[in-house]
Amino acid sequence: MEHIFHIITVAFSVFIMACFFYQGIYVVIGLLFKPKKFEASKQHRYAVLISARNESTVIAHLIHSIKTQTYPGELVDVFVVADNCTDNTAEISREAGAIxxxxxxxxxxxxxxxxxYLLELIDKDYGISNYDGYFVFDADNVLEKDYIEQMNKVFDNGYRIVTSYRNSKNFGSNWISSGYALWFLREAKFVNNARMLLGVSCAVSGTGFLIHSDIIKENNGWNYYLLTEDIQFSVDNILKGEKIGYCGDAIFYDEQPVTFKDSWNQRLRWSRGFYQVFFRYGKQLAERAxxxxxxxCYDMFITLVPGIGLSIISGILGGISLLSGVLNYRIILMLISKALLSSLSSIYLTFFLLGLITLITEWKRIxxxxGKKVFYLFTFPIFMFTYIPISFVALFHNPQWKPILHSVSITTQEIHEL
Known part of the structure; x- marks a missing residue:
């Protein structure tokens, strides 16, 4: 029995390693090769889209960071949709210079x-084609002064969707905020950057991206309503043959949750959203891949699989546990314990190494x-472990979208002073 269980475990591990091997290549490419550089021959006209719900504490800093860009201000209009607000978000946004x-x-x-809703009104009042491209930000974001200038370089070179470098306002708050931040930094440096170098499509992650107006018109606005609308948007456009670009020199900062409750609720929604996207687009991705x-398409298929895979593994282990009533339960429990201990050790080491490499390469940008940078390196794998129960619960629970209170009201200059 032990021999058979060992063979199954090894075979499964080899299969997983084979599926994700290319992501190891991504890390090597990110370490050895310099990012692509572009120059722009034209300064395009842009609209900035911000969806805000009770964001009066933070939204003024975002609008200010847009209004003080190195890019010509007359070529950038800021639009805010105050969505079901019960505070003075709309008033503060108007005072800051937004429409x-x-x-x-x-x-x-x-x-x-x-x-x-916002795009419908812009089309009615200004016309979608009045702008070459549309930026999408969350209200808690703030931008480096040359953000739009850098994004314009990639956009002007033919990329109709461009994503950017996602940094964090509050890396040092605690192990939760640092866990998010380190994962997003790794995603920028060792996933999207590597994709860009290889000439394959990148993916949008939440906020901080740019869309060509032609895509808005082709889609009749924004028609992505799943719980992870960013991943749905990415997958849908990749299936349509669109190649999403990446600009590592365009840096923005967002605020990460600091309580486990907020983090659990947010990642539960993300995990459920991944399931939604997988079940809607998984077959098409697999066929194309x-x-x-x-x-x-293969890359996006593998990106969507881990949460489902974790749930399946949990189900298999549960099934094996049930067999303990028929077989020798001590042997079964011993085998499961050994397999789990080995897997958890390997996963911890993998995430620790990913965190270490990211910390070293992005040290100056964090x-x-x-001292906190080093300390939170050791808690990073623990943060990633918490995805296991979240992924499993998301199979049976369909959470609704809920706003997370943002309270880190800070400028880019103050972020640098940290």
Whole structure:
């Protein structure tokens, strides 16, 4: 029995390693090769879209960081949709220089619906084609002064969707905020950057991206309403043949949750959203990946799989546990314990190494005291472990979109001073 269990465990580990081997190549490429550099021959006209719900504490800093860009201000208009707000977000946004629309709809709740509403009004009042491209930000974001200038370089070179470098306002708050931040830094440096170097499609992650107006028109606005509308947007456009670009020199900062409750609720929504995207688009991705050898589709397919895979593994282990009533339960429990201990040790080491490499390469960009940077490296794998129960619960629970209170009201200059 032990011999058979060992063979199954090894075979499964080899299969997983084979599926994810290419992501190890991503890390090597990110370490050895310099990012692509672009120059722009034209300064395009842009609109900035911000969906905000009770964000009066932070939104003024975002608008200010947009208004003080090195890019010509007359080529950038800021639009805010104050979505079901009960505070003075709309008033503060207007005072900061944004064009503001207010939306009150308790039935269609979520960022996707708010963006669709905002684009409809922009099309009505200004015309979608009045702008070459549309930036999308969350209200808690703030931008480096040359953000739009850098994004314009990639956009001007033919990329109709461009994502950027996601940094954190509050890396040093605690092990939760640092866990998010380190993962997003790794995603920027060793995933999207490597994809860009290889000439395959990148993926949008939440906020901080740019869309060509032609795509807005082709889609009749914004029509992505799943719990992870960013991943849905990425997958849908990749399936349509779009190649999403990445600009590592365009840096923005966002605020990460600091309580486990907020983090649990947010990642539960993300995990459920990944399931939604997988079940809607998984078949198409698999067909394009394995029959048409489309690597970008394979990459997105593998990106969507881990949460489902963890749940399946949990189910298998549960099934094996049930067998303990028929077979020798001591042997079964011993084998399961050994397999779990080995797996958890390997996973901890893998995430620790990913965190270490990211910490070393992005050290100067992480705004936090050195001691905290090192300390939170050791808690990073623990943060990632918490995805296991979240992924499993998300199979049976369908969470609704809920806003997370943002309270870190800080400028880019103050972030650097950290």
């Amino acid at each position: 503001v629309y207010e939306r009150f709809n308790k039935s269609l709740v979520g960022k996707g619906y708010a963006l669709h 394995f029959f048409k050898f489309d690597f970008s 705004c936090c005291k050195p």
